[in-house]
Amino acid sequence: MRRTDPTSGSTVGVLLSRYSVGGKHLVDPAPAQDELLQMTAAALRAPDHAGLIPFRFAAVRGSALERLADLFEQAAANAGKSAADAALDRHRALGIPLLVAVIARIDTGHPVATVHEQWMTVGGALTNFLNAAHAMGYGGKMLSGAKVRSVPVMQAFCGPGEQLVGWMVLGTPRKTGTPKFDKPDAADVMSDWPPA
Numbered sequence: 792m793r794r795t796d797p798t799s800g801s802t803v804g805v806l807l808s809r810y811s812v813g814g815k816h817l818v819d820p821a822p823a824q825d826e827l828l829q830m831t832a833a834a835l836r837a838p839d840h841a842g843l844i845p846f847r848f849a850a851v852r853g854s855a856l857e858r859l860a861d862l863f864e865q866a867a868a869n870a871g872k873s874a875a876d877a878a879l880d881r882h883r884a885l886g887i888p889l890l891v892a893v894i895a896r897i898d899t900g901h902p903v904a905t906v907h908e909q910w911m912t913v914g915g916a917l918t919n920f921l922n923a924a925h926a927m928g929y930g931g932k933m934l935s936g937a938k939v940r941s942v943p944v945m946q947a948f949c950g951p952g953e954q955l956v957g958w959m960v961l962g963t964p965r966k967t968g969t970p971k972f973d974k975p976d977a978a979d980v981m982s983d984w985p986p987a
């Protein structure tokens with residue numbers, strides 16, 4: 792069941808109401824290709840010093856999820872996990888309506904945009920992507936874990952100079968996302984300078 796359309800509220804209301812929704816609470820339908828491209832267009836609106844676009848995305852769907860499941864199982868086995876735990880890892884790629892890999896392309900020698908500035912753009916991009924998904928009635932969550940450092944998994948997604956950040960799981964939320972962490976009041980993280 793799709794959540795009430797949050798776009799009926801204000802834009803800021805939409806941003807304030809986004810909470811991550813994990814894979815076990817996501818069902819079909821997954822975002823369609825045109826919706827995925829709108830989310831990607833939102834990601835491209837992230838602040839980007841020197842316009843480097845230090846990221847790209849790769850959608851994993853249909854039979855490709857089986858291939859990813861194989862890679863997850865292999866990564867777990869390589870990490871010394873038991874066959875039962877490796878099978879659990881394999882299962883993590885299955886039953887998700889859509890996975891979108893986030894791949895960073897950081898130019899470590901750029902004369903203008905520093906490495907940390909480029910990583911901030913990657914973060915802004917995936918945040919905009921998830922906010923757009925939420926505004927369109929979908930749920931999602933950014934995930935990483937040790938698997939992103941597994942050589943066979945990295946090699947499957949990355950070309951030279953690229954790094955695998957992780958995956959956004961996406962789909963129709965079966966339940967509304969809820970806050971995971973206690974957050975401070977906004978006034979605690981916004982102050983005047985110099986302090987009074």
Ligand SMILES: Cc1cc2nc3c(=O)[nH]c(=O)nc-3n(C[C@H](O)[C@H](O)[C@H](O)COP(=O)(O)O)c2cc1C
Binds near residue numbers: 809969
């Ligand atoms: C790059 C990145 C990787 C993350 N990896 C994981 C992960 O592997 N497992 C996890 O439970 N949360 C992970 N998170 C955090 C969740 O995506 C989510 O932001 C967090 O649970 C807080 O929920 P919220 O988005 O509703 O505030 C990651 C976040 C980022 C930005």
